[in-house]
Amino acid sequence: MDATPDTLDAWVYRAEKWLVRSSAAPTRHTTAVVADQFDRITWRDTYEQSTGLRDLAAELNERHDHTADLLTDVFLAAYKDGPRLREPAEMDPARLVNHQAVTSLVGSPEFAELHRETVGDPYAAAMAVLAQAAALRRLLDGSRDARERAEQAKKARQDADGAGAAVGEALRRAAAEAGEDGTVPAADAVREAIQAAEASDAAAQEAARGAAQALAVAVPGIRAAARNAASKAAEAAREEAALMRAWGVGPGELERMPFGRRARLAERLRTGRLAQWAGLIGRFRQMADGERARKVENTAGELVGVTLGDDLSRVIPSELVNLGLPEMRAVFAARYAAGELMLYDSQGEQTTGQGAIIACVDTSHSMYEAGPGGITREAWSKACALALLDQARHAGRDFVGILFAAADKLQVFRFPADRSADTEQVIDFAETFLGGGTSYQRPLTTARELLEEEFNDAARRRGDIVMLTDDDCGVTEEWMRGWNDARHLLGFRVFGVAVGAPRVAEADSVLDALCDNLRSVEDLTDVHAAADLFRVI
Secondary structure (H helix, E strand, C coil): CCCCCEEEHHHHHHHHHHHHHHHHCCCCCCCCECHHHHHHHHHHHHHHHHHHHHHHHHHHHHHCCCHHHHHHHHHHHHHCCCEEECHHHCHHHHHHHHHHHHHHHHHHHHHHHHHHHHHHHHHHHHHHHHHHHHHHHHHHHHHHHHHHHHHHHHHHHHHHHHHHHHHHHHHHHHHCCCCCCCEEEHHHHHHHHHHHHHHHHHHHHHHHHHHHHHHHHHHHHHHHHHHHHHHHHHHHHHHHHHHHHHCCCCCCHHHHHCHHHHHHHHHHHHCCCCHHHHHHHHHHHHHHHHHHHHHCCCCCCEEEEEEECCCCHEEEEHHHHHHHHHHHHHHHHHHHHCCEEEEEEEECCCCCCCCCCEEEEECCCHHCCCHHHHHHHHHHHHHHHHHHHHHHHHHHHEEEEEEEECCCCEEEECCCCCCCCCHHHHHHHHHHHCCCCCCCCHHHHHHHHHHHHHHHHHHCCCCCEEEEECCCCCHHHHHHHHHHHHHHHHHEEEEEEEECCHHHHHHCCHHHHHHEEEECCCCCHHHHHCHHHHHHH
């Protein structure tokens, strides 16, 4: 049968493209970053744990549509290893601006630096989203016209799809009413449905062109905002990572730490008393790491020349040559017996200790005083003490931090070698400041008693006490006799550091009488002034 305008076959032919379109409508995605079920679970769990993310989403959603999808994409881009983006044709038209924003973000040079800090770390990825909040606000405000046009294009396409579906419905009714000769009484209804679909489709195409033009206009601003967002987030991620490293919080510990606790820890480190000295603390720890690498256990010290003696472990090569000559062996033996062999000479370093490392840190009012670079005596002393804590951990030794001031002000922080150091306790030790005057006897008595306890419980001797102070004060003769007796029994060493106060380290000072090794540090920007401590302790 030939198809004529009034036959059913003719109307089916005319309606074919609408029938095909309505049956083959592609799935449109609302997020640009391809994610699996586990990625989505990670985002949902992180979102539920982060008050900051929820507050940001609520704020943005009051002024803009589809912002939850944008935040999801920004998070997943930072979190996933090698984030893959969907093609624009796969996207819901109303989310094309989001797609452009994420494309610009991932493609920016700054994103690579950010991604190194956030990949695989939900907390860091969440913080990256929050760090980009201001830039995201500007991006959304600057692309408002493009977003409105995209929303209009989506609505027009929905109307066109609905009109296309109406063609199919009209055709089904016409088929039900068609005569035996193929005529279609309801042809006018089919014709009107097709015309409506064609008009709607034309309107949708026009709206799509308008949305594309608006997006093209917005692209430069979106790219600039995305680069700015990535730059800000990368800077924030670097700062927090450096802050954690400075305080000795390793990546493994951070990964195991619950989200809420990690957020509280980061906030405390950013706002605490010693927050501004995180760089100094980090430099101290880095210096101490380097000195540990140089240290050799049970060596006599730094080579400074040649001397005479009978220590065969330090005989210079030219002496050993005599052993290879039969006629010179008797000479070698005679010189050995007389202690006249030429030996490498060394000085300054002794064998390291085995007992606890105890840092006595002065926290009297004068320790507030700042030196070069604005660094306070307290900050330098606490940074040194934290590096000594690291030293003890590496050597498998107990560490004790004793904060002292006047005789009635003392606080003890114990970090046993067989337990990991609690980060909160470390921060408490670093941030506690007692104020008042200065007394030597009480902190040193406490240190001596701790070493006696260690000796009695574990038979460990040769502990190390480091006294960090900026003041001199007297001790009684009776106390001094007890102190010297304990040193002889327990074999501990005492290192003194006069921080910003050279007079405290003078030859006739009380600190000089108390210490085996005493130095003065005046340039508080110089962490290497205490470097040798980390080779001998």
